[in-house]
Amino acid sequence: MKFNKICVIGLGYIGLPTASTFAVNGVNVIGVDTNSHVIDTLNKGEIHIHEPGLPEAVSNAVRSGKFKATTRPEEADAYIIAVPTPFKHDEFGEYNGVKYKLADMRAVTSAAESIVPHLKKGNLVVLESTSPPRTTVDLVTPILEKSGLKAGSDFFLCYSPERVLPGQILRELIENARIVGGITAESAQAGHDLYATFVKGQIIKTDATTAEMVKLMENTYRDVNIAIANEFSRLAEKFGVDVWEAVSLANLHPRVKILSPGPGVGGHCISVDPWFFVEAAPELTPLIYHARQVNDAQPHFVVEKIKQALGELKGKKIAALGLAYKPDVDDLRESPANEVVHLLQGEGAQVKAWEPFKPDADMEGIHMASSLEDAIKDADLIVLLVKHTEFIKLDPHEIAEKTKTRVLFDTVSGWNINDWEIAGFKVIRLGVGK
Numbered sequence: 001m002k003f004n005k006i007c008v009i010g011l012g013y014i015g016l017p018t019a020s021t022f023a024v025n026g027v028n029v030i031g032v033d034t035n036s037h038v039i040d041t042l043n044k045g046e047i048h049i050h051e052p053g054l055p056e057a058v059s060n061a062v063r064s065g066k067f068k069a070t071t072r073p074e075e076a077d078a079y080i081i082a083v084p085t086p087f088k089h090d091e092f093g094e095y096n097g098v099k100y101k102l103a104d105m106r107a108v109t110s111a112a113e114s115i116v117p118h119l120k121k122g123n124l125v126v127l128e129s130t131s132p133p134r135t136t137v138d139l140v141t142p143i144l145e146k147s148g149l150k151a152g153s154d155f156f157l158c159y160s161p162e163r164v165l166p167g168q169i170l171r172e173l174i175e176n177a178r179i180v181g182g183i184t185a186e187s188a189q190a191g192h193d194l195y196a197t198f199v200k201g202q203i204i205k206t207d208a209t210t211a212e213m214v215k216l217m218e219n220t221y222r223d224v225n226i227a228i229a230n231e232f233s234r235l236a237e238k239f240g241v242d243v244w245e246a247v248s249l250a251n252l253h254p255r256v257k258i259l260s261p262g263p264g265v266g267g268h269c270i271s272v273d274p275w276f277f278v279e280a281a282p283e284l285t286p287l288i289y290h291a292r293q294v295n296d297a298q299p300h301f302v303v304e305k306i307k308q309a310l311g312e313l314k315g316k317k318i319a320a321l322g323l324a325y326k327p328d329v330d331d332l333r334e335s336p337a338n339e340v341v342h343l344l345q346g347e348g349a350q351v352k353a354w355e356p357f358k359p360d361a362d363m364e365g366i367h368m369a370s371s372l373e374d375a376i377k378d379a380d381l382i383v384l385l386v387k388h389t390e391f392i393k394l395d396p397h398e399i400a401e402k403t404k405t406r407v408l409f410d411t412v413s414g415w416n417i418n419d420w421e422i423a424g425f426k427v428i429r430l431g432v433g434k
């Protein structure tokens with residue numbers, strides 16, 4: 001199949017790199033987003049999110065004349081839905097006394113509805129948003145069929161998960177293997193042809209529900225593995241062991257790959273997607289549910305440790321380094337660092353947070369420092385919450401001149417203890433009981 005013009009609905013962390021990659025590969029792309037500020041920014045060739053290489057990709061796409069951003073879909077050969085699927089914050093499910101989170105599918109629903117008036121015979125629609133199992137068949141198909149066309153025979157319909165890692169999106173979009181699940185074999189083939197425009201990794205065809213499940217399995221597998229690393233950090237403290245050393249030694253085993261403990265699991269994917277399985281089948285998912293509980297409780301564990309280090313938290317001044325959900329990104333969504341800051345404040349500490357990737361972030365209830373110096377100047381303790389490269393590279397002697405404290409709490413094993421001790425600091429690390 002040939003695709004001269006496509007519509008990408010949702011211009012966030014996935015939709016925008018996808019749209020600009022199609023455009024620089026010669027496809028006419030209409031990028032659609034409901035946020036008019038995003039549209040104006042993009043049409044000027046600028047961008048609203050931080051991702052290495054993306055500013056250049058978007059400005060090339062706009063200059064080539066192949067990319068245009070707007071608030072409504074238009075007629076096209078193919079439609080890609082890449083809108084967010086967060087969980088609901090005010091509604092929960094319950095099974096045998098266990099409370100679980102529910103997927104908020106409103107954005108997928110309205111994206112699918114916005115395609116209906118434009119849908120023609122022979123079109124392809126691809127859902128990329130991470131979704132609960134059977135969404136393509138049970139939710140998207142009936143909406144699109146309101147057009148009077150039949151999915152699978154009049155138009156093609158696929159689920160194709162994005163699997164790119166924030167920070168490396170543009171490279172992984174091209175190089176990663178791509179899974180295309182069609183509601184029919186012909187749909188999968190049409191999806192294959194679309195992504196063959198730029199994907200250099202393998203493109204594997206399957207059915208839509210398998211593709212949905214694959215995506216959820218990948219992120220759930222990672223969440224469960226981080227949960228065990230976090231549980232190991234607690235055990236290591238109890239037994240007087242350094243968890244970082246123990247993990248690196250265990251990982252010498254050829255079939256063991258333990259992930260890193262930390263202040264918790266954040267972002268819009270790993271901390272959300274496992275709930276889609278729990279919601280779909282709470283009776284079958286005790287492990288997945290408990291892994292989520294362990295990771296969600298990790299900020300509390302960190303705060304308890306900081307309390308032990310300071311004796312008490314009331315009135316103590318704490319500098320929090322990093323609010324992003326992981327290193328070298330500006331995404332603060334579902335960040336465990338934010339949770340740590342809120343919990344510290346709840347115990348009476350005065351926290352100043354410094355996030356170099358979003359210094360102007362307006363986070364409810366969080367006092368943002370104007371600079372690193374401002375954050376650490378009067379601090380009683382500095383807590384490292386995110387392993388941003390620029391934090392790891394800080395010079396301990398320079399920092400010693402800029403702060404009155406000599407106590408550091410490192411939740412991510414980002415700092416070399418010897419270097420900081422030579423500069424006069426005491427370094428407490430998460431997961432170290434020695």
Ligand code: SAJ
Nearest residue numbers: 163164165218219222259260262265266267269270325326
């Ligand atoms: N984290 C740890 N320890 C680790 C690794 C990560 O605590 O050893 C934490 C991070 O600090 C962060 C969270 O987990 O708070 C998630 O970070 P991540 O780097 O593991 O994953 P994401 O959310 O940035 O991207 C994931 C990726 N999925 C997998 O690696 C299986 C990516 O490939 C997906 O495309 C993305 O989710 C997505 O969009 O679903």
